[in-house]
Amino acid sequence: MKRFHCICGQEVLFEDKECPCCGRSLGFNPDTLEMLVLSRAPHLRVCSLREHSVGCNWLLSHTDKHKQCYSCRLTRTVPAQDIPINVQRWTVLERSKRRLVYSLITLGLPLVGREQDPCSGMVFDFLEDQRTNPLVKKRVVYTGHKNGVITLHAVEADESHRVTAREQLKERYRTVLGHLRHESGHYYWDKLVRDSAWYPRFRNLFGGEENYRESLDCYYAYGAIPQWEKRHISAYASAHPWEDWAETWAHYLHIMDTLETATSFGLIHREAVNPDDFHLLMQEWRQLSRTMNALNRSMGQPDAYPFTLSRQVIVKLRFIHQLVTGSEGM
Ligand SMILES: [Zn+2]
Ligand SMILES: [Zn+2]
Structure with a gap:
């Protein structure tokens, strides 16, 4: 990832919405991969999930008809937000997803969403396992990829779950970003290798x-x-x-x-x-x-x-x- 700075000279991080030094509001422009001070970028506006707990700091053009930024609108399903832990999970998942999308843009990989390709464009479903829910017959979520749909079991956002799963499966590494990068591999196998x-x-x-x-x-x-x-x-x-x-x-x-x-x-x-x-x-x-x-x-x-x-x-x-x-x- 690039190193970002506020116009005051302070180094800022990819996730920052505000400069920790001068307090200016910041946003990330995925079109130019730059961190910008909002007051200096009147042609851009903030993602509608900025003030939400998701806290997305990405920007989009004023002429864009969408409310959410390029990264956020790749998500199709999120776990029920009336359950507090799911609010936290969605935040964690989107934070890692923005890093994935940054990587894909930086590497110049073709990223086609569902809007352009309704059959096999990239889309994310963050789903909650429902096996303990008596109202649902049977709903076990598997993290995976199929025809552009990347499904991530939302519980992967919980550190305690990841540690337990990592130990059970004898893995050396288990992170949300790792899952997303792995599943994007299946997506790009379909797009770049198969045919x-x-x-x-x-x-x-x-x-x-x-x-x-x-x-x-x-x-x-x-x-x-x-x-x-x-x-x-x-x-x-x-x-x-x-x-x-x-x-x-x-x-x-x-x-x-x-x-x-x-x-x-x-x-x-x-x-x-x-x-x-x-x-x-x-x-x-x-x-x-x-x-x-x-x-x-x-x-x-x-x-x-x-x-x-x-x-x-x-x-x-x-x-x-x-x-x-x-x-x-x-
Ligand atoms: Zn500053
Ligand atoms: Zn966003």
Whole structure:
């Protein structure tokens, strides 16, 4: 992510609605990826969820017919807002979703919503599990993607739930942003890989996509394949080539966004270096992720990036980099 400043010179964060130094109202313009002082941007207006608990700080053009910003209106369903915890959950989910959308815009990925493509445009359903509700027959929510619809079990916004699920599933990392990045991987597989010239290379690297359901059932019954680390970024990635793709995709987004943040904060100096140089990006990432882990350990926190990238995983990441940048990489 870029580094943002108020016109008074104060550094501000992506989520800020107000400068902590001079108090000016701020908003983020997704068209230019800039943080703006509202009084200096009369051609823009605020998202209608700004004063809501969601607290969205994105802006939209005065000529735009919508009330909500580009990110907020990608959401189709939210959990019942008469329950206080769901208000908090929606806020958490939207905050991470804005980071996902920022990444997708920054990487120049095609982002088509439901308005332009009612059948397979991207849309988010944040749903609550209803299995304890006697009024509903059976309603179990699964986080996943289908035909552009990204469903996220709203309880993933609760830290206590994520910690329990992470321990049960023996995961190293579980965040809302991670879920969203993962599911966006399924969306972009449909859009960029399935019917494209990239498909044969996908199959070569990740494997054939037969028996999806059976493979997932097998993973949940018996766990990951032995020595999954050699070929996969996570245990779950070993469940099926589609999950391998989505997991690797999520890591690609983690890496690219975090490298941008590190560069904008001066932790990485990139003078006269080709940013398409994949080999260099990986070198930078190895160094940066070690630094982040060391910093976290100094704070008594778990590692920020508790993963090792095997040679095979790097080949898969390079494939994604080539596909996203349209380059041949290096
Ligand atoms: Zn200021
Ligand atoms: Zn908004």
